[in-house]
Amino acid sequence: MTAFSDLQELAARSAAGRVAAMRDEIRDLSIDPLTVRQAAVLVLFGSNAHGKDAAPEDCDVLLVERAATLEDHPGQIGFPGGGVEALDASYQAAALREAVEETGLDPAGVQILGELPKTGLPVSNFMVTPILAWWESPSPVFAVDLAESARVFRAPLKDLLNPELRWMSTVTRGSNTFRSPAFLVQEAVVWGFTGGILNKLFDELGWSRSWDRSRELPAPL
Template structure:
């Protein structure tokens, strides 16, 4: 979860508990992937045998997926492990401050369709918040969602952002009954 002032274009949100310059780095996964195709996610992935620790994994994956220079990142810490029930993964979010932003891009089109910044103030704007609804195996799953320009942040990534924003006291009340349709 990489935060920073990623460009010179501030959010247009007016009333916000955070600086209008604060961004978070996200990517849109390739539609051809077996796992979570087309979904917006944080850079990340599996631990490799050569990784020193989970922080090294996070920085390596971010470099491989977005081309960022890890030397410009100050790691703030790790959050508690979070189970990802659908794919049976255990995820350890690593939070970083992008002190010295470097250019980012899609490095491998087989993995990512887009790499982009999302202004945190825009994500916090109640007009950009809602829920997504999934029906699977006779059950209904409802989860938080954020619109970020042309992208919809939902699922696990939205759950992490929602929990973090609540924990930091940044979230404004929003309409939890407003459904945002999933992309086709």
């Protein structure tokens, strides 16, 4: 089996309703269905060296570091994406449009595999649809607008799957402490919403390696 075939199989299971919610966190339950806004993110995997024959650890996933000056999620690492607009024909179209605006990628080289289950982002009141995709013809990427993104990078899965580079990230607000899976990659900590999505995604794909979930560190706020 290859990474590409694993991703195809996951997309098929998701389309058939056989994939659970993409995060384990109870915060997903706090979304107000009357005021929630729809969003979509592009979860784009690829491999320059091996293409569709690549094993998972030979692949990478496209990530964006948000500008530190933004009001929402400043400095955090996430997938390219954003709010769905009236001009978008679908969640897939919205994710691709946002990815082009943020990273400058060529959408012609992106093969959409399917949609994953919607996932709540309560702090921003978004219901997010992750769009699973394969980078068939990778193109150069960069931070198109530095007011929005500090950098754009391809995060190697060999680092994201490394148990030594994983822990639980904690945020305490009042009497409540929230925990999410975290990853260290290219001098950046991926945690929160994106960390939860990646953790669940790797579990669903069967790519996860056993890691120490009792190891906890404060989130890099």
